[in-house]
Amino acid sequence: MEQLGDLExxxxxxxxxxxEPPAEQKVEASFSKTVLSRGVDNRYLVxxxxxxxxxxxxCEKHLIITASQLLDYKELCILRNNWCSVPVxxxxxxxxxxxxxxxxxxxxxxxxxxxxxxxxxxxxxxIASSIRCMRRAILSETFRNSDPxxxxxxxxxxxxxxxxxxxxxxFDPEKLQELAFQTVQEIRHxxxxxxxxxxxxxxxxxxxxxLPSFSKWSGDFMNKCTSTDFPQMQLLLPSDGSNNNATCNxxxxxxxxxxxxxxSPRFGLKGxxxxxxxxxxxxxxxxxxxxxxxxxxxxxESNSIEHRSQLVLYTLLSQExxxxxxxxxxxxxRTGQMYPVPAKHLDKRELLRLRNQxxxxxxxxxxxxxxxKEKTNLAPLPQIIDEQQTCKYxxxxxxxxxxxxxxxxxxxxxxxxxxxxxxxxxxxxxxKHTHLEYFSxxxxxxxxESQSKDNKKNHQNIWLMPSSEMEQSGSCIGxxxxxxxxxxxxxxxxxxxxxxxxGAIPITNLMAGDRIILSGEERTLFALSRGYVKEINMTxxxxxxxxxxxxxxxxxxFRVDQEEKNCGIDTPLGNLSKLMKNTNTSQKLRDxxxxxxxxxxxxxxxxxxxxxxxxxxxxxxxxxxKPQRQAMKKVLLSKDYxxxxxxxxxxxxxxxxxxxxxxEQVEKGGxxxxxxxxxxxxxxxxxxKAGCNPLDIGIIAPYRQQLKIINDLLAHSxxxxxxxxxxxxxxxxxxxxxxxSFVRSNKDGxxxxxxxxxxxxxxxxxxxxxxxxxxxxxxxxxxxPPLEKLLYHLNSEKLISFLLLIFHQExxxxxxxYWVIFKEDKTLFLAFFHTSAVISIFYYL
DNA sequence: GCTCTGCTAAGAGGA
Numbered sequence: 001m002e003q004l005g006d007l008e009x010x011x012x013x014x015x016x017x018x019x020e021p022p023a024e025q026k027v028e029a030s031f032s033k034t035v036l037s038r039g040v041d042n043r044y045l046v047x048x049x050x051x052x053x054x055x056x057x058x059c060e061k062h063l064i065i066t067a068s069q070l071l072d073y074k075e076l077c078i079l080r081n082n083w084c085s086v087p088v089x090x091x092x093x094x095x096x097x098x099x100x101x102x103x104x105x106x107x108x109x110x111x112x113x114x115x116x117x118x119x120x121x122x123x124x125x126x127i128a129s130s131i132r133c134m135r136r137a138i139l140s141e142t143f144r145n146s147d148p149x150x151x152x153x154x155x156x157x158x159x160x161x162x163x164x165x166x167x168x169x170x171f172d173p174e175k176l177q178e179l180a181f182q183t184v185q186e187i188r189h190x191x192x193x194x195x196x197x198x199x200x201x202x203x204x205x206x207x208x209x210x211l212p213s214f215s216k217w218s219g220d221f222m223n224k225c226t227s228t229d230f231p232q233m234q235l236l237l238p239s240d241g242s243n244n245n246a247t248c249n250x251x252x253x254x255x256x257x258x259x260x261x262x263x264s265p266r267f268g269l270k271g272x273x274x275x276x277x278x279x280x281x282x283x284x285x286x287x288x289x290x291x292x293x294x295x296x297x298x299x300x301e302s303n304s305i306e307h308r309s310q311l312v313l314y315t316l317l318s319q320e321x322x323x324x325x326x327x328x329x330x331x332x333x334r335t336g337q338m339y340p341v342p343a344k345h346l347d348k349r350e351l352l353r354l355r356n357q358x359x360x361x362x363x364x365x366x367x368x369x370x371x372x373k374e375k376t377n378l379a380p381l382p383q384i385i386d387e388q389q390t391c392k393y394x395x396x397x398x399x400x401x402x403x404x405x406x407x408x409x410x411x412x413x414x415x416x417x418x419x420x421x422x423x424x425x426x427x428x429x430x431x432k433h434t435h436l437e438y439f440s441x442x443x444x445x446x447x448x449e450s451q452s453k454d455n456k457k458n459h460q461n462i463w464l465m466p467s468s469e470m471e472q473s474g475s476c477i478g479x480x481x482x483x484x485x486x487x488x489x490x491x492x493x494x495x496x497x498x499x500x501x502x503g504a505i506p507i508t509n510l511m512a513g514d515r516i517i518l519s520g521e522e523r524t525l526f527a528l529s530r531g532y533v534k535e536i537n538m539t540x541x542x543x544x545x546x547x548x549x550x551x552x553x554x555x556x557x558f559r560v561d562q563e564e565k566n567c568g569i570d571t572p573l574g575n576l577s578k579l580m581k582n583t584n585t586s587q588k589l590r591d592x593x594x595x596x597x598x599x600x601x602x603x604x605x606x607x608x609x610x611x612x613x614x615x616x617x618x619x620x621x622x623x624x625x626k627p628q629r630q631a632m633k634k635v636l637l638s639k640d641y642x643x644x645x646x647x648x649x650x651x652x653x654x655x656x657x658x659x660x661x662x663x664e665q666v667e668k669g670g671x672x673x674x675x676x677x678x679x680x681x682x683x684x685x686x687x688x689k690a691g692c693n694p695l696d697i698g699i700i701a702p703y704r705q706q707l708k709i710i711n712d713l714l715a716h717s718x719x720x721x722x723x724x725x726x727x728x729x730x731x732x733x734x735x736x737x738x739x740x741s742f743v744r745s746n747k748d749g750x751x752x753x754x755x756x757x758x759x760x761x762x763x764x765x766x767x768x769x770x771x772x773x774x775x776x777x778x779x780x781x782x783x784x785p786p787l788e789k790l791l792y793h794l795n796s797e798k799l800i801s802f803l804l805l806i807f808h809q810e811x812x813x814x815x816x817x818y819w820v821i822f823k824e825d826k827t828l829f830l831a832f833f834h835t836s837a838v839i840s841i842f843y844y845l
Numbered sequence: 846g847c848t849c850t851g852c853t854a855a856g857a858g859g860a
Contacts, residue, residue: 123855153857160857261855272855299858310856393860515852530853546853563853571851 035464036093038067040523041265043118043464046092047074051084059084065094065105075100080108082353087360088116095266110345115268116356117363124271124313127355128306132390134354134382138361139396139403145574147395154192156298158183158207159333160274163214163296167255167275171218176211180204187712210298213336221252221338227282235281235340237288237326248283250329250340256291262317263527265463268355271310271317277329292325293318301332308341309351315343316352321524357382365447378444380408384424386417401427402580406436407443430582431590438594442576446569462517463526467559474509475562477541478521482558486550489721494548495534498541498558510536513689514562518545521557530563592640599640605633664745670705676741676775677709683773684714684722687737694721698735700764702727706743727760730767738768742776742787761786 036043044065054060061079066072077096079086088094096105098112107114130137140147158180165179183189184204193200220231230249236242257276264270275294280287293314297307311328318325330339367379381403391397401424404416416424428436461470467478480498487495500506510516510533518529531545541560549556579586579593591597621629635642664673680699688694699722701707710724723735730738765772774794781787 125856147857150858152859156857158857270855274856297858300860302860389860395859 696736745777
């Protein structure tokens, strides 16, 4: 009792000490628009932080907090034990888990959590990776594209997909073979194989080696007669208490979701759960049913702390949607071995502590001058660890060393472990002082830009503000009910129709094409899916979503929130990191960009232009004025870069153009032309963006392989629902817009039979009611007599447009933009040529 | 203060 009295006295004291100083009134929330609240989603503003010693001489942190906007109602939060190290400061926003008794929260070793900046959601994998090196975790969040994709990652991705498909289909060996084959053949995976110089057959073979383990796993854990037939495991749930027998039989009943994406503003976490499974835990004569996260791993069966931590974090994420799973399952697909991972309080506490440290580092990227007199500069990152082994294979080692030398070693209180100095030197020895300065400057500038007010995502409004309030800002529509069937456009794209439960849709800024986040009005259905607005009118919002919501009850109320545009500094930061690499290309770019080496030019055009391109180039130059022609010539002679400077409207963009060749590919499946296919998809998307109904657009190609490629591309774009067919299928029908891809493009003029058929061509070009776009390689198509006639006619009518592909380089990344001139006339022929001239341009502001 | 532009994203495995 006496102790308690002392404690109360202590509390009173700290209250008095901290409530009274006038300085406290100046405290402002670091997240300007944060909604302070109490209850499950509580958000407290920290007014004061006091470190005190308790009776036993242990350290405690006492926070004076408030959930009232007027700062008039204050509470106390006492942090004990390890929680004392949370880097919380006055002005911070925190979330508290636990009990609040007589205006006092006590967070200690065994009970309660503090979440620092809960609206900053950090991914499960990031936190897991911070266990070994916090600095690396922060660097990976910053320099996002520094991790090069590898063969193992591709195999891992493919295997995940095969397993997930099998989970909702079947683990029958023949079916698995089929699923594996399908998945390996998917365009995005083939692209990655091409990039990694891998053969699809060898990838398929490696994937197949895992399949027997898949079958073994499903045989072990699913569909048995009696509970004791399921594998025996050691698992105690926190709710089981300590004096229970840990041995149990685990049965996987069913899969409830795949790639479930969860944002948790309660724990400040986000992540994607590989598989969400219904599990029965049979222990003695009792059975517990739990819905748990199942995490798949294709690599070494390490059962490592990182892997297990990922599952512990996923049990926290799961609580956003349903009851606490208390445990997760970790499955190694190479062997089919599965480990249960209980989510103990100790593990959750330590992981959230790491999360708070990470949130602190991510939030405090800049040292702002307190008085306005000192220079604003970058804050140091978490300490470099002193473990050569860990750093040996770290993909962030380059960024780590450059940041240390360019930013941290310029500071007074910089401390690098002595053992790591040689490594840092080695990693940065190719860089001059000017390069380090450039890195430091741009890192600072980009970080400042990302922190500027209009670039901050205010996602927290979605979880903290009711839709009725958000609707007033025009970026939200609430009280929506799903109408009609969900149309599956393709895997991962589902068309949903929503209507307001009562009456018309309120006035809104939401427009077709906007990115949105779809949530249920209920808290547990928050951020269910993301996608685009496809169409919006007075009564209906049509959305293309990444999940099919028809599994939810029909009466579910939804809200649609506009996803705020995010200023991506990821690309420029990634480029900055690449610019510092020890490669010849980066060396050259540093020379030109940082050290301002003058660009070099060659003397004669004849040495760069292929002979047969002469006429083509002359033809283009005809359309340009004198300064444009001079600029064009300079560009063609450029070895490095050419700057074109001009007032707006003087025709810089017109000058920056080049012709791409688009060669055909002849394979077993038939003839195709990937460039044309991409362009068709691009043009289709332009028409849809311009307001055309996808159903009014038809795509025609004479070759099946081409149709397949176009279909695949459409399926992976936001377009979808556009009819793609051979000429014959359009016989007797018409569409508002028809796009034709002629496919053939080869120098030797091998004629294919298909295009010689005059009747087919006639059908193809007479299907369009309003706009006909023909796309093809002019010199190749001249080989076909019917097309020759057509081209001759189009040419005389000036209906042929040369297709311009614009390469432009911004933030050191090359973008390719198709530039198409739309004319008033109904018919337009977009033409390619065999030859190309590549132009590289840097835009400088 | 308005409007335009840039925009998937968490994790795929390694030791």
